[in-house]
Amino acid sequence: MAGVRVLVGTRKGAFILTADGTRRDWHVEGPHFAGWEMYHLAGSPQNTDRIYASASLGWFGQQIQRSDDGGSTWTPVGNEFTYDGDVGTHQWYDGSQRPWEFTRAWHLEPSLSDPDTVYAGVEDAALFRSVDGGQTWHELRGLRCHESGPDWQPGAGGMCLHTIIQDPRDADRLHVAISAAGVFRTTDGGKTWQPANRGLQSGQIPQPEAEVGHCVHNLARHHGRPDTLYMQKHWDVMRSDDDGASWYDIGDGLPTDFGFPIDVHAHDPDTVYVVPITSDEQHFPVDGKLRVYRSRTGGGDWEPLTDGLPQQHCYVNVLRDAMAVDRLDDCGIYFGTTGGQVYASPDAGDTWAPIVRDLPSVLSVEVQTLP
Amino acid sequence: MSDSATSTAIRVHLPTHLRKLAHIDDGELTLDVPGTVTLGAVLDVLETHYPVLKGTIRHHDTQRRRAFVRFFACEEDLSHEPHDAPLPDPVVRGTEPLLIIGAMAGG
Numbered sequence: 111m112a113g114v115r116v117l118v119g120t121r122k123g124a125f126i127l128t129a130d131g132t133r134r135d136w137h138v139e140g141p142h143f144a145g146w147e148m149y150h151l152a153g154s155p156q157n158t159d160r161i162y163a164s165a166s167l168g169w170f171g172q173q174i175q176r177s178d179d180g181g182s183t184w185t186p187v188g189n190e191f192t193y194d195g196d197v198g199t200h201q202w203y204d205g206s207q208r209p210w211e212f213t214r215a216w217h218l219e220p221s222l223s224d225p226d227t228v229y230a231g232v233e234d235a236a237l238f239r240s241v242d243g244g245q246t247w248h249e250l251r252g253l254r255c256h257e258s259g260p261d262w263q264p265g266a267g268g269m270c271l272h273t274i275i276q277d278p279r280d281a282d283r284l285h286v287a288i289s290a291a292g293v294f295r296t297t298d299g300g301k302t303w304q305p306a307n308r309g310l311q312s313g314q315i316p317q318p319e320a321e322v323g324h325c326v327h328n329l330a331r332h333h334g335r336p337d338t339l340y341m342q343k344h345w346d347v348m349r350s351d352d353d354g355a356s357w358y359d360i361g362d363g364l365p366t367d368f369g370f371p372i373d374v375h376a377h378d379p380d381t382v383y384v385v386p387i388t389s390d391e392q393h394f395p396v397d398g399k400l401r402v403y404r405s406r407t408g409g410g411d412w413e414p415l416t417d418g419l420p421q422q423h424c425y426v427n428v429l430r431d432a433m434a435v436d437r438l439d440d441c442g443i444y445f446g447t448t449g450g451q452v453y454a455s456p457d458a459g460d461t462w463a464p465i466v467r468d469l470p471s472v473l474s475v476e477v478q479t480l481p
Numbered sequence: 482m483s484d485s486a487t488s489t490a491i492r493v494h495l496p497t498h499l500r501k502l503a504h505i506d507d508g509e510l511t512l513d514v515p516g517t518v519t520l521g522a523v524l525d526v527l528e529t530h531y532p533v534l535k536g537t538i539r540h541h542d543t544q545r546r547r548a549f550v551r552f553f554a555c556e557e558d559l560s561h562e563p564h565d566a567p568l569p570d571p572v573v574r575g576t577e578p579l580l581i582i583g584a585m586a587g588g
Binding site: 171 | 496498499502533535536537538540541542547549550583584586
């Protein structure tokens with residue numbers, strides 16, 4: 111029977127949660143890398159035994175760990191992320207210019223086609239690629255060296271490249287999202303990049319419709335309709351039907367259009383999920399009710415999903431990389447909270463139950479669908 | 482880890498995270514350091530024997546100490562000493578260890 115493996119990164123280690131296809135009874139394993147901040151774990155779409163993990167600590171810096179047996183054992187691989195060429199400067203919080211400085215890898219994105227190829231989105235914002243299973247990393251410097259680079263500035267969490275979206279039609283086409291610069295896309299494997307923020311409006315920047323400077327929180331794409339992209343921005347939930355060339359607002363009907371993660375149903379490109387959060391000043395659900403919102407119409411028509419989720423006294427957050435969907439016939443949805451809960455829905459969001467309740471604060475959730 | 486008769490055996494304490502990362506079971510390591518025993522020389526030998534520790538104590542590119550790592554020996558803070566300065570005699574003689582620690586942080 112098919113099953114799932116949920117990869118959970120937390121502030122104090124990684125956990126691996128497994129279940130069969132019913133997704134009712136769970137085996138919880140961990141912590142792996144106890145004490146390390148696990149910003150992200152991700153499995154290869156080509157080889158479910160291959161998992162990459164980003165571990166970092168303020169004291170001892172960055173580690174990349176790799177498993178080739180589904181997370182049972184791990185091997186540290188390359189941890190040297192050196193910006194290619196002139197480091198240059200970007201904007202700091204006070205408006206001054208500051209040299210790019212590597213802090214950590216926020217997001218790892220294994221290639222759709224090659225288990226040894228993996229991308230890393232890092233802070234300060236840049237994109238790295240490894241083609242040898244994580245042993246060595248090389249920057250795709252065309253992104254950081256974009257002419258707008260000196261204008262990029264950090265969001266509250268740092269100036270991070272946190273989202274990497276591959277195009278199933280062409281491995282040379284990528285979208286990335288940076289806080290707070292916005293979306294950039296390449297069609298030549300990362301040599302050149304173009305901003306892809308037309309239609310975004312951000313009241314927190316001097317020119318609300320500027321080409322660059324938006325605090326995009328997360329992107330999602332359905333591989334069956336790759337020209338459609340969904341976005342959760344600092345404020346606003348957005349959609350593009352032209353591969354990111356332009357965006358329009360689909361947030362009407364949400365209690366708030368602030369939030370962090372966004373994801374798409376595995377089998378229906380019109381079914382989208384967000385977790386509305388009260389505001390940028392109040393990072394918790396509206397009215398203390400933890401509600402996932404689902405649109406079955408590609409946005410603009412949203413329904414709250416509450417069955418099994420706490421509907422009072424809930425003041426956790428759900429971070430940008432902390433929601434995922436599996437690919438079983440009845441699509442499962444998963445998310446983790448800053449309060450340490452990981453919730454699962456085996457029925458596309460209709461009902462929910464916690465897999466675990468008391469982990470450290472959850473930074474990321476990914477899921478692998480196992481044969 | 483004895484390399485030659487011209488090297489000096491240096492005792493080194495590592496923090497728990499780094500011992501686990503390098504799969505070092507004992508609390509104290511002994512490293513044979515060739516030539517003049519300096520902090521830089523000790524770290525060079527440590528990273529040669531345990532490549533996974535590269536980048537964890539000092540930065541890959543600049544070789545400067547990471548901000549929240551400290552070096553203590555003989556009840557002195559050596560964190561701000563040049564990496565090519567000789568270590569104190571008791572460390573060279575093996576009567577005192579070099580302590581590599583994560584700085585206090587948190588509440």
